[in-house]
Amino acid sequence: LQQQSNDHSLSNNFNVSQGVAVHRFTSEFEPLERLGKGAFGSVYKVRDKKLKIEYAVKVGCYKEKSLREVRTLSDLFHRNIVRYYTFWMQDTGYEWDLRDDSYDSYASSHHEGNSESKFLYIQMELCAKNTLRDWIDEKNKESVQDSKRREESLRIAQEIVCGVEYIHSKNHIHRDLKPANIMFGVEGEVKIGDFGLVTSDDDDEERTVCKGTPSYMAPEQVRWKYNRKVDMFALGLIFFELLWKLSTGYERAKVRFTAVILTTVHMHGVIIYQ
Numbered sequence: 531l532q533q534q535s536n537d538h539s540l541s542n543n544f545n546v547s548q549g550v551a552v553h554r555f556t557s558e559f560e561p562l563e564r565l566g567k568g569a570f571g572s573v574y575k576v577r578d579k580k581l582k583i584e585y586a587v588k589v590g591c592y593k594e595k596s597l598r599e600v601r602t603l604s605d606l607f608h609r610n611i612v613r614y615y616t617f618w619m620q621d622t623g624y625e626w627d628l629r630d631d632s633y634d635s636y637a638s639s640h641h642e643g644n645s646e647s648k649f650l651y652i653q654m655e656l657c658a659k660n661t662l663r664d665w666i667d668e669k670n671k672e673s674v675q676d677s678k679r680r681e682e683s684l685r686i687a688q689e690i691v692c693g694v695e696y697i698h699s700k701n702h703i704h705r706d707l708k709p710a711n712i713m714f715g716v717e718g719e720v721k722i723g724d725f726g727l728v729t730s731d732d733d734d735e736e737r738t739v740c741k742g743t744p745s746y747m748a749p750e751q752v753r754w755k756y757n758r759k760v761d762m763f764a765l766g767l768i769f770f771e772l773l774w775k776l777s778t779g780y781e782r783a784k785v786r787f788t789a790v791i792l793t794t795v796h797m798h799g800v801i802i803y804q
C-alpha cells in the first residue's frame with residue numbers, strides 16, 4: 531500500500547489520470563455503500579477488488595482548490611487523523627442510485643468539450659459510520675447523565691487535541707472542526723476528517739472570504755485576519771457538547787454567545803461586569 535501511495539504521488543497522478551485511469555474507480559473498486567454527502571461530493575465505502583480491503587473514497591468535482599485537501603492529507607500521518615492513501619482524477623463522475631441501490635459512472639455534463647479530467651477521487655482509510663455527532667446525539671438521548679460519559683468524553687477530547695496539535699505543528703489550520711467531521715477508527719480512536727477547508731497558518735490570501743460552519747466558527751473567522759486559534763475556539767464548543775446535553779438550538783446558541791464574549795474579552799482585554 532505504501533508503494534501504491536508512493537507511485538501515485540501528487541505529481542504522478544496527473545499523468546496517470548490523463549493516460550490509463552479513465553474508469554479507475556469502478557475497475558479497481560467495488561462500491562458498497564454511500565457513506566455521506568457533503569458540499570464537495572459523496573463519500574463511498576468500497577472494496578479493493580484485488581486486495582479485498584475496504585476503504586472510503588471521496589468523489590467530487592475537481593477544482594484547483596480541492597487539491598489542498600489531498601495536499602494536506604498527504605502531509606499528515608497521525609493516529610487521530612484519517613489516513614490518506616492516494617488520489618486520482620477521472621473525466622467520469624460517479625453516482626449512487628439510492629432508488630435501487632445500483633450505481634453508475636457518468637460523464638461530466640457541465641464541462642463538456644473540455645478534455646481535462648474533471649472529477650477528483652480521494653482514497654482514505656474507512657472509518658466507522660457513526661461520527662462524533664451521532665455519539666453526542668446518542669448520549670443526549672439518555673435521560674440520566676451517564677456516568678461513563680465524562681470518562682469517554684475526556685478520552686475523546688484528549689485525542690481530538692492530539693490530532694489538532696499535530697495539524698498545527700505541520701502549519702495547517704483545519705477551519706471546519708465540528709462533531710460531524712470527527713470520526714472513529716476500528717479501535718474507537720478519534721479520526722479527524724474533512725480537510726476541505728484546510729489552509730496554511732501563514733497563508734493570508736486564503737482567508738479573505740468567510741469560511742467554515744457558522745455554529746462552530748470563531749468570531750474573528752469572518753474577517754481576513756486570524757490564525758490557528760480559530761480551531762481552538764471550535765474545540766471549546768465541541769468539549770461543551772461532549773460533556774453536557776445541549777439538546778436545543780437555543781442552548782447551543784447560548785453557549786456560543788458566551789464563548790464569543792469570552793473570546794472578545796481575551797482578544798481585546800475588555801472586562802465586562804454584569
Ligand SMILES: Nc1ncnc2c1ncn2[C@@H]1O[C@H](COP(=O)(O)OP(=O)(O)OP(=O)(O)O)[C@@H](O)[C@H]1O
Binds near residue numbers: 570572573612711724
Ligand atoms: N474516511 C471516511 N470513512 C467513513 N466515512 C467517511 C469518511 N470520510 C467521510 N465520511 C462520511 O462522509 C460524510 C461526508 O464527508 P466529508 O465531510 O468529508 O465531505 P464534504 O463534501 O467535504 O462535506 P462538507 O460539506 O461537510 O465539507 C461525513 O460526514 C462522513 O459521515
